[in-house]
Amino acid sequence: MxxxxxxxxxxxxxxxxxxxxxxxxxxxxxxxxxxxxxxxxxxxxxxxxxxxxxxxxxxxxxxxxxxxxxxxxxxxxxxxxxxxxxxxxxxxxxxxxxxxxxxxxxxxxxxxxxxxxxxxxxxxxxxxxxxxxxxxxxxxxxxxxxxxxxxxxxxxxxxxxRKASVAPVAVPAAHSATLRPLSAEADDCTQSPTATRGAMLRALQKNAGVRDIVLATTGYTGRELYALDDRRNQLYLVGAMGCVSSLALGLALARPDLRVIALDGDGALLMRLGALAAIGHAAPPNLVHILLDNGQHESTGGQQTVSGGIRLACIASACAYPRALTVSGTEALEAQLQARKAGPVFIRALIAPGVPENLPRPAITPVEVTERLRNHLAALPRETR
Known part of the structure; x- marks a missing residue:
């Protein structure tokens, strides 16, 4: 022992x-x-x-x-x-x-x-x-x-x-938890989508600099981001559905000097809703969690998700995101990205279904894109905020 x-x-x-x-x-x-x-x-x-x-x-x-x-x-x-x-x-x-x-x-x-x-x-x-x-x-x-x-x-x-490998340690004193007020913008049931996934991703790339790290969930989101403009500050998950927000949480904690943007999907988010609680608890101010919500598992044929009947921004707010809101167009998304408010911020971006014809898969391999991002991060000087 x-x-x-x-x-x-x-x-x-x-x-x-x-x-x-x-x-x-x-x-x-x-x-x-x-x-x-x-x-x-x-x-x-x-x-x-x-x-x-x-x-x-x-x-x-x-x-x-x-x-x-x-x-x-x-x-x-x-x-x-x-x-x-x-x-x-x-x-x-x-x-x-x-x-x-x-x-x-x-x-x-x-x-x-x-x-x-x-x-x-x-x-x-x-x-x-x-x-x-x-x-x-x-x-x-x-x-x-x-x-x-x-x-x-x-x-x-x-x-x-194995059992009894480590000697007992007393439970540390519990930290008192403070309930945060719900975001006034969180009620998200009255809007309809006015933009496609591609339009939202173009708006994101327009407002993302080299010190903004973009992590894309699996499926069409990563593929379309890659097709629009493949950048060194982007990573495309090819599996691990539902894990992009937790991946972003870890990166945001390791590099608090950078803005980390997680691009999620409604099917993926619903698969791992508990991740919202961990993000709200850890409260990294440099994390932006964008949910591209078309109400479908579009990458697998367009099967319906249950997101249309769920107040997902309200759930994020209840999980202690200081800001949680819904947008339905590119201008609103751009305004939120330009505001650079302290996070974690949850943005439910409503999008219309649809995929560009002949959408390519990334030619860069998962290992290559990961090493490229790792090198990009290492080259960025650490700044104190």
Whole structure:
């Protein structure tokens, strides 16, 4: 058994400064230590997949992050681990608890199967793993091995934690939460779309400079943004549906000197509504979350979503976005982008369905576009705001 502080201190020396995830009793000491350490930042994620995306965005910004979750939650993270961090080659450190350990005695029945297959699942995902260190003398070498592999291969590494690996840590004093007033502009039920996706994206690009980083959700949004004008400050997700806002959150935390713009879709947003709560809690003032809402899963044939009957800007406002509103035309979107109000800002941009003919797929690969963005970010001097 090791002390939580010994592990977090060693990890911090190696550059791991953001911790995120979903709690497990095995992980409680590390989580409590991360929350109570003023040198670290802990972001409570709504689910494990969101945590992976938050950590991935943080890494894009030039920093390293740790994702903690129970092995049952590893199932929630399979998609972003397979189609975000693997596809775009983004490294992060996973710490996964081994509930249902085949060698660990009795556990609850819901952990039996996942306990038996956890390490095999990691291997199927092509994520190398080691058991979490239980000897203080092994901490540094374990972390060094993980970091070396992460930076060489640009993919995640996992430490599998067995029961009682870390000594207990008291729960830090709870922070008092203050309810923020609802945005006066949030009621979004009276407008109709007057612009296409392409028109909204042109308006965005017109108002986005080199210090504005644009992350586009999967499907037609990224493809159309690319077709309009492929830029070094843009990234196009090809998978990990619903993860773009969490990716943007991580990047916004790593680079508070830049404006980070997440381009979301209604189907994607509805898939991971819990991300709104994490963004509202973390409250990065440099994050702009734009929802391009046409009421359809257009990339898969135009199947209807339920967004038309949901007050999505009101939900964002209730999740503590200081500003949440709806726009239905390009002029209104441009006005919001030019105002540069402190965020996080949620803009529901209503758009008419429709896709340009012969819309190309990006010729640049996910790895290439990610490295290009990473290099663009590294070249931008860090400014104090």
């Amino acid at each position: 090791i002390a939580a502080e010994s592990f977090t201190r060693a990890a911090r020396r190696l550059g791991f400064s953001l911790w995120t995830g979903v709690p497990c009793s095995y992980l409680q000491p590390l989580i409590n230590q991360a929350i109570g350490d003023p040198g670290l930042r802990y972001i409570p994620a709504s689910n494990e997949g969101d945590a992976v995306a938050i950590a991935a965005g943080f890494e894009l910004g030039g920093e390293l992050a740790v994702v903690m979750c129970q092995n049952s939650g590893l199932g929630n993270a399979v998609n972003p681990l397979s189609s975000l961090t693997h596809t775009h080659r983004i490294p992060l450190l996973l710490i996964v608890s081994l509930r249902g350990d085949p060698e660990g005695g009795h556990d609850e029945p819901q952990h039996e199967l996942m306990g038996a297959i956890t390490t095999r699942l990691l291997e199927t995902l092509q994520i190398p793993w080691r058991y979490f260190p239980t000897d203080e003398t092994r901490i540094e070498s374990c972390l060094n091995e993980a970091k070396a592999w992460m930076l060489t291969e640009r993919r995640p590494f996992c430490l599998v934690m």
